[in-house]
Amino acid sequence: MAQAAVNHIDRLLREMSLAEKLGQLTMTAAGSTVTGPTLAGDSTDAIRAGTVGNLLNLTGAAAVRDMQRLAVEESRLGVPLLIGFDVIHGYRTLFPIPLAEAAAFDPDLWLLTAREAAKEAAADGLAMTFAPMLDVARDPRWGRSAEGPGEDPYVGARIAEAKVRGFQGGDLADGSSLAACAKHYCAYGAVAAGRDYASVDISDRTLREVYLPPFTAAVASGVASVMPAFTDLAGIPMTANAALLKGWLRRRLGFNGVILSDYNAVAELINHGIAADLAQAAALALQAGVDIDMMAGAYRHGLPIALDRGWVSSADIDESVRRVLTLKWKLGLFDDPYRRGSVAESAEALATRRRFARGVAARSLVMLKNDRDVLPVPQPIRLAVIGPLGDSAADMRGSWWCAAAPEGPVTVVAGLRAAMSEARVAFEAGIDIEGADAGGGTARALDLCAQTDAIVLCLGEAATLSGEAASRAHPLLLGRQRQFAETIFDRARVLRKPVIVILFSGRPLIVPWLIERADAVLAAWFLGSEAGNALADVITGRVSPGGRTPVSWARSVGQIPLFFGARPGGRPANPNDTYTSKYLDVANDPLFPFGHGLTYGRFRLSNLQVSRESVTENDTVAVRVDVTNEGNRAAEETVFLFIHDKLASVARPLLELKGFGKIRLEPGQSGAVTLPLAAKDLRFLGLNLEPVFEPGEVEILVGPCADRSRLLAATLHLAPARA
Numbered sequence: 001m002a003q004a005a006v007n008h009i010d011r012l013l014r015e016m017s018l019a020e021k022l023g024q025l026t027m028t029a030a031g032s033t034v035t036g037p038t039l040a041g042d043s044t045d046a047i048r049a050g051t052v053g054n055l056l057n058l059t060g061a062a063a064v065r066d067m068q069r070l071a072v073e074e075s076r077l078g079v080p081l082l083i084g085f086d087v088i089h090g091y092r093t094l095f096p097i098p099l100a101e102a103a104a105f106d107p108d109l110w111l112l113t114a115r116e117a118a119k120e121a122a123a124d125g126l127a128m129t130f131a132p133m134l135d136v137a138r139d140p141r142w143g144r145s146a147e148g149p150g151e152d153p154y155v156g157a158r159i160a161e162a163k164v165r166g167f168q169g170g171d172l173a174d175g176s177s178l179a180a181c182a183k184h185y186c187a188y189g190a191v192a193a194g195r196d197y198a199s200v201d202i203s204d205r206t207l208r209e210v211y212l213p214p215f216t217a218a219v220a221s222g223v224a225s226v227m228p229a230f231t232d233l234a235g236i237p238m239t240a241n242a243a244l245l246k247g248w249l250r251r252r253l254g255f256n257g258v259i260l261s262d263y264n265a266v267a268e269l270i271n272h273g274i275a276a277d278l279a280q281a282a283a284l285a286l287q288a289g290v291d292i293d294m295m296a297g298a299y300r301h302g303l304p305i306a307l308d309r310g311w312v313s314s315a316d317i318d319e320s321v322r323r324v325l326t327l328k329w330k331l332g333l334f335d336d337p338y339r340r341g342s343v344a345e346s347a348e349a350l351a352t353r354r355r356f357a358r359g360v361a362a363r364s365l366v367m368l369k370n371d372r373d374v375l376p377v378p379q380p381i382r383l384a385v386i387g388p389l390g391d392s393a394a395d396m397r398g399s400w401w402c403a404a405a406p407e408g409p410v411t412v413v414a415g416l417r418a419a420m421s422e423a424r425v426a427f428e429a430g431i432d433i434e435g436a437d438a439g440g441g442t443a444r445a446l447d448l449c450a451q452t453d454a455i456v457l458c459l460g461e462a463a464t465l466s467g468e469a470a471s472r473a474h475p476l477l478l479g480r481q482r483q484f485a486e487t488i489f490d491r492a493r494v495l496r497k498p499v500i501v502i503l504f505s506g507r508p509l510i511v512p513w514l515i516e517r518a519d520a521v522l523a524a525w526f527l528g529s530e531a532g533n534a535l536a537d538v539i540t541g542r543v544s545p546g547g548r549t550p551v552s553w554a555r556s557v558g559q560i561p562l563f564f565g566a567r568p569g570g571r572p573a574n575p576n577d578t579y580t581s582k583y584l585d586v587a588n589d590p591l592f593p594f595g596h597g598l599t600y601g602r603f604r605l606s607n608l609q610v611s612r613e614s615v616t617e618n619d620t621v622a623v624r625v626d627v628t629n630e631g632n633r634a635a636e637e638t639v640f641l642f643i644h645d646k647l648a649s650v651a652r653p654l655l656e657l658k659g660f661g662k663i664r665l666e667p668g669q670s671g672a673v674t675l676p677l678a679a680k681d682l683r684f685l686g687l688n689l690e691p692v693f694e695p696g697e698v699e700i701l702v703g704p705c706a707d708r709s710r711l712l713a714a715t716l717h718l719a720p721a722r723a
């Protein structure tokens with residue numbers, strides 16, 4: 001860092017009182033009312049006094065500026081505030097929820113959405129986002145599956161890199177950059193039975209192989225901050241987990257940015273049962289490496305006591321203050337605290353972003369089924385949009401809607417009407433999302449079925465049914481929705497009308513009966529501001545759907561957790577042998593495997609080639625496959641590269657993802673996808689949990705999804721290093 005910064009921070013540290021230092025280690029929620037800015041549980045005098053140095057949950061350039069002015073112009077030392085918000089999938093313009101965006105399998109797109117979100121949030125004066133959320137999630141009961149990368153650590157790592165670069169831009173000090181925050185470190189996705197905030201207890205191997213890689217990638221990409229998870233890992237809450245924070249994150253990965261606690265997590269060390277009071281909780285968190293206490297007030301009120309009791313030292317406190325001030329410096333806040341939020345974005349910039357969001361949404365939705373090519377619909381056609389999610393703008397936002405107004409997003413009905421003509425698109429909700437049929441809605445929906453050519457049935461979760469504190473023991477369609485849907489299917493069958501289901505959810509719902517009965521199914525997740533337009537683009541055939549599911553879809557709740565990276569076990573399932581690993585009442589395989597997703601093309605993969613037969617640890621091979629579009633519409637195919645190490649000192653997963661790529665082809669056109677594979681990425685954690693490169697053979701498997709029967713295979717020899 002520049003000498004000027006070091007000198008400035010040294011000077012501040014010399015001048016600061018203990019209370020002012022602890023202010024820099026404190027983050028408090030802020031808001032504004034008609035009478036001016038407010039703080040949660042505090043007065044804005046705390047900013048003037050320098051005892052609150054960081055804020056969250058504030059929107060609006062004017063409100064942000066008011067708060068910043070209090071700190072810069074009315075506090076003794078004028079240290080600027082760091083103001084952050086959960087910019088998870090957009091700020092005012094919402095992109096698809098993270099799980100949906102993962103389905104795009106496109107690192108450039110992942111980066112661009114983060115860049116656009118950063119610009120929009122920074123234009124409101126914000127300097128930090130609590131994103132990306134990098135928790136691998138293999139249990140759809142967990143509501144926070146919606147916020148993350150899905151089931152695979154490789155995907156999580158690629159998303160981590162793209163998002164950190166997108167949010168932070170080339171230079172943190174730029175007026176359009178936000179400090180990113182990789183969260184929730186770590187293994188939060190492994191909460192017992194998918195219940196939010198529950199305990200986590202996994203092996204060190206699973207921790208390192210599955211849950212840590214996205215964080216390693218975030219740190220390697222220069223992420224500015226990291227947030228420990230609320231949860232404990234085998235009895236040690238992450239907020240006090242010195243081994244994983246100071247040990248692994250700081251020393252092993254070399255992370256020297258800011259560690260920011262989750263909301264009230266420092267005080268919750270008391271609930272975990274490892275701290276007797278706020279002072280002990282604060283001491284444990286600081287000792288573990290947590291720099292900023294979000295919302296617990298534990299550092300402000302507890303650390304002075306902990307200092308008196310000798311549990312922490314002034315040097316410990318100074319070290320954290322230095323990190324926070326360094327981040328503020330890097331963000332350019334000392335140079336010009338009003339750099340962000342001083343210029344409003346033009347209407348044109350906003351319109352361009354909306355158009356971009358529309359394309360992203362179309363690339364994120366996953367066409368799960370399309371029997372007899374029901375989609376795209378022929379034109380002209382009359383459509384009956386039916387169901388509680390057909391015209392619900394607020395729900396299109398998904399969880400963490402940030403500063404997006406509820407009426408902002410485009411609904412399915414609005415999108416289809418804009419694309420087709422008002423007269424041809426009729427709508428009837430029929431029932432509420434969770435409620436009863438209010439006033440004959442089902443009867444009206446059934447009437448509508450008779451007056452249409454095709455039915456677009458919009459079902460699923462409300463936006464609030466996934467996200468934080470939204471775990472569901474039964475990740476199914478809510479009871480009345482099923483009854484309603486069955487009634488519509490029955491009528492449609494009699495009338496011989498196709499039913500296209502649009503399924504909204506923050507997780508892979510377990511709905512085999514629905515998939516069975518529908519003619520076509522679009523998994524729409526929550527697609528954000530342009531949801532309805534993007535769905536209309538796909539339904540009318542203007543755009544071919546391109547998303548591939550980043551999570552396996554289970555047939556039954558009893559299969560959870562279900563993911564493609566399982567190990568073979570000693571008794572792999574064999575239908576002819578009772579004593580093998582299977583259920584008596586449900587198949588082992590998913591209803592839809594990871595990577596499944598149809599397009600309007602029809603692709604054939606052939607001629608798998610690996611550029612060399614044998615590699616040593618420092619080599620790289622090119623894995624190439626020919627792709628032909630045998631369908632009659634242009635579309636983009638996604639190709640996945642997996643490996644299987646069949647014989648190793650530690651049992652390896654049946655499939656491990658090592659790459660993916662895309663190719664767009666016209667009807668009848670052929671091309672090739674070439675994916676690099678570095679031999680060092682074929683290392684795995686050996687018996688002692690350190691990476692090893694074991695000579696032998698590895699299967700190279702390439703195909704459209706994680707269904708083993710659809711993968712082309714080749715063999716690669718791993719040779720010991722040449723002497």
Ligand code: BGC
Pocket residue numbers: 056086130183262263468
């Ligand atoms: C969530 C975090 C979030 C924080 C601030 C917490 O409840 O777990 O993901 O960043 O609130 O809003």
